[in-house]
Each structure stands twice: as structure tokens, then as C-alpha cells.
Amino acid sequence: MMRLEQPEVLAIREEEMTMSACETLMAPNPASANVSALSLKSFAPRRPTKRRKSAQDEARLIDRLKAGDQDALEEVFNLYSAKLYNVALRILGDAGDTEEVIQDVFWMAYRKAKSFQGNAQFSTWLYRLTVNAALGKIRRSKKNKEVEYEEFLPRFQKDGHHAVRPVVDWSDTLDEKYTSREVQRLLGKFLDQLKPIDKSVIVLSDLEGLSDKEIAVALDLTVSAVKTRLHRARLFLRGKMAVHLGYTAA
Amino acid sequence: MAKRKQSSKALTAKTCRQMTDLVLGYLTGKLSPNVKREFEQHLAVCPDCVNFLNTYKKTVAVTKSVQQKDLPARVRDNLLTFLRKRMRRLGAVLLYIVTQIAI
Numbered sequence: 001m002m003r004l005e006q007p008e009v010l011a012i013r014e015e016e017m018t019m020s021a022c023e024t025l026m027a028p029n030p031a032s033a034n035v036s037a038l039s040l041k042s043f044a045p046r047r048p049t050k051r052r053k054s055a056q057d058e059a060r061l062i063d064r065l066k067a068g069d070q071d072a073l074e075e076v077f078n079l080y081s082a083k084l085y086n087v088a089l090r091i092l093g094d095a096g097d098t099e100e101v102i103q104d105v106f107w108m109a110y111r112k113a114k115s116f117q118g119n120a121q122f123s124t125w126l127y128r129l130t131v132n133a134a135l136g137k138i139r140r141s142k143k144n145k146e147v148e149y150e151e152f153l154p155r156f157q158k159d160g161h162h163a164v165r166p167v168v169d170w171s172d173t174l175d176e177k178y179t180s181r182e183v184q185r186l187l188g189k190f191l192d193q194l195k196p197i198d199k200s201v202i203v204l205s206d207l208e209g210l211s212d213k214e215i216a217v218a219l220d221l222t223v224s225a226v227k228t229r230l231h232r233a234r235l236f237l238r239g240k241m242a243v244h245l246g247y248t249a250a
Numbered sequence: 251m252a253k254r255k256q257s258s259k260a261l262t263a264k265t266c267r268q269m270t271d272l273v274l275g276y277l278t279g280k281l282s283p284n285v286k287r288e289f290e291q292h293l294a295v296c297p298d299c300v301n302f303l304n305t306y307k308k309t310v311a312v313t314k315s316v317q318q319k320d321l322p323a324r325v326r327d328n329l330l331t332f333l334r335k336r337m338r339r340l341g342a343v344l345l346y347i348v349t350q351i352a353i
Contacts, residue, residue: 070334070337070341073333073337074330074333077329077330077333081321081326081329082318082320082321085319085321085325086318086319086321089319090316095322095325099325099328099329102329103328103329103332103333106329106333107332107333107336110333110337154267154270154302156265156266156267156270159265160265160266160267160268161265161266161267161298162266162298162299162302165298166297166298166301167297167298167299167301167302167305168301168305169300169301169304169305170305170308171304171305171307171308174308174312180315183312184312184315184316184317187312187313187316188316191313191316202313206310206313206314206316207313207314207316207318227274230274231271231273231274234274234306234309234310234313235270235306237309237313238305238306238308238309241305241308241309241312242305
């Protein structure tokens with residue numbers, strides 16, 4: 001059994017994003033002091049010249065935000081609101097809670113923009129604000145149920161072989177039995193059974209396409225812990241699907 | 251059964267348990283050439299691990315195919331209204347402070 005290298009719950013302060021957490025993320029880094037080096041990696045067009053222009057535009061936008069320009073906040077909102085809404089909605093699973101979290105995130109981004117020093121990508125910073133706010137909301141609401149993964153993880157004999165053999169390949173059965181909409185609904189249900197921090201890792205990795213390193217920064221985890229959580233969450237989802245199809249998770 | 255036992259003996263040092271732990275690295279191309287070779291040698295003789303790998307890959311594919319939801323126009327409007335109100339209030343507070351200092 002893989003061992004988690006981090007505590008089960010991400011140690012985030014009671015406030016979603018305190019100044020000290022912001023400062024940790026945004027501490028001056030000589031290697032990346034040039035603000036123009038910032039880029040909208042996840043959102044930028046692919047051509048280098050356009051990317052460069054986009055990075056310069058973003059750097060100017062951040063400067064305006066830091067100066068308290070209210071139009072800049074609206075521009076940031078227009079650029080990122082759809083993405084961040086999706087992330088929060090996937091983690092929280094409730095539209096009302098998501099709306100509250102997103103309004104707090106953008107307000108926090110406006111108020112604390114000055115502490116952003118370009119040590120991470122601006123989008124990563126916004127992801128971090130969003131995930132922290134969403135996890136804080138779950139913690140405060142006490143909706144967080146304890147999820148037992150073991151039943152849905154692969155099991156092995158003492159000699160290291162699969163405990164239940166043969167292991168069935170149900171990958172085609174899933175498509176034969178369900179429409180893609182049904183599969184999505186099913187997966188949504190299983191995603192909601194993940195621990196919030198693991199769900200955050202899955203959402204940022206598989207749904208948003210962030211790298212392990214970016215996720216580590218956004219969630220304040222080590223890269224190794226991100227990989228461990230991602231793998232374990234996928235094993236759980238695999239097990240849930242197998243059991244749903246009538247097979248063993250092992 | 252005898253055939254299976256023979257196959258198992260032909261495995262590299264990697265067990266099915268170890269294979270499960272390595273699958274993420276395998277799929278992201280992060281295994282060293284030696285470990286990757288051992289991984290693939292194991293797959294060549296272990297249909298259980300092949301099936302495990304296929305179902306793991308399917309799980310990842312399904313997760314990655316989850317569709318993004320649009321930000322509803324009503325929610326977007328609510329959020330913008332909230333932010334504009336907050337900014338106006340903040341502006342008024344700052345103006346008041348500046349005025350008081352000037353006086």
C-alpha cells in the first residue's frame with residue numbers, strides 16, 4: 001500500500017488565504033523577478049510571439065491590478081472567472097457555495113494583488129486562492145465526510161500478485177454499457193466521494209491540465225505528494241467504476 | 251495453472267504490487283529506461299497487469315474527458331455586481347480617509 005507523504009488534510013490556515021500564505025507563494029525570487037516572464041501558460045495561444053505579447057499584456061494587467069485599477073479587476077474576472085468557477089464547482093459540488101467562493105476569490109485577488117511578486121504564474125496564484133477558499137468552505141461547513149478508500153483499491157497477496165485473479169479488463173464494457181453522458185455523471189458521483197484535497201489534485205491535473213509542479217505550488221504540497229495523491233485518487237475512481245460494473249476493485 | 255506459474259517465475263524483480271505503484275510513472279514517461287524495460291517485461295507475461303493497466307488508463311481518459319461547465323450568465327452578472335459594489339464602497343472609504351487627512 002502506498003503511503004501518503006503528507007497529512008490527510010492540507011494544512012491551510014483558517015482564513016482561506018492569509019497574508020503569510022500569499023507571501024510564501026509570492027516571495028521575491030531573483031530567478032523570476034522579471035514580471036514579464038509571467039505567462040498565461042494554461043490559457044495562452046501557442047505561437048511564441050503571441051505568447052510573449054500575452055505575457056506582456058498580463059504583466060501590465062497585474063501592475064494595474066496592484067495599483068487598484070478597478071477595470072483591471074474586471075479584466076481579470078473576464079479572463080479567469082469561467083476556469084475558476086469550474087474548479088470550485090468540481091471541488092464543492094454546489095452552485096451556491098461556488099458562487100460565494102468565487103466572489104471572495106476575486107475580491108481577495110484585488111485586495112492582495114500587491115503581494116503578488118511573480119514567483120509563481122498568476123493563474124497558479126488564482127488557482128491557489130480558489131482551491132484554498134473551496135477547501136476552507138468545506139471544512140467550515142463540516143460536510144466533509146470521512147471516505148474510506150481501502151475497499152476500492154487494488155489488493156495483493158503476500159507474494160505481490162493480485163489478490164483476485166483474473167483481473168478483468170472492463171475498459172470496453174464501460175463504453176458498451178453506458179453513454180458518455182452517463183459515464184460523466186457516474187464519474188461526477190465518484191469524484192464527489194474523494195477526499196477534498198485529493199479531488200482538488202484530480203481537478204487541477206486531469207480536468208485543468210496543470211503540471212504536477214504547478215499543482216504542488218497551488219496546493220502547498222510537495223511534487224511527490226501530488227503524485228501520490230493523484231495516483232491513489234485514480235486507483236479509487238478505478239475501483240469504484242469496477243465495482244459499479246459488477247467486478248471486484250482488486 | 252502450470253503455465254501461469256512458469257510465467258510468474260519468468261517475471262523480473264517487479265511484482266504486480268510494484269507494477270501498480272509504477273503505473274503513473276510509466277504513463278507519464280517518467281520511468282528510467284531500466285525500470286521501464288522491467289515494467290514492459292512484466293506486462294509481457296502478466297495478463298492481470300495488462301488488464302489493470304488498461305482499466306487505469308480508461309479511468310484517466312474518462313476523468314480527462316469530463317466536460318467543463320459554462321459559467322451561467324446569471325451567476326456571472328451576480329459576481330460582477332458584487333465586485334462593483336465592493337469596489338465602489340472601498341473607493342468611498344478611501345475618499346473619506348483622504349478627505350479627513352486633508353482636513
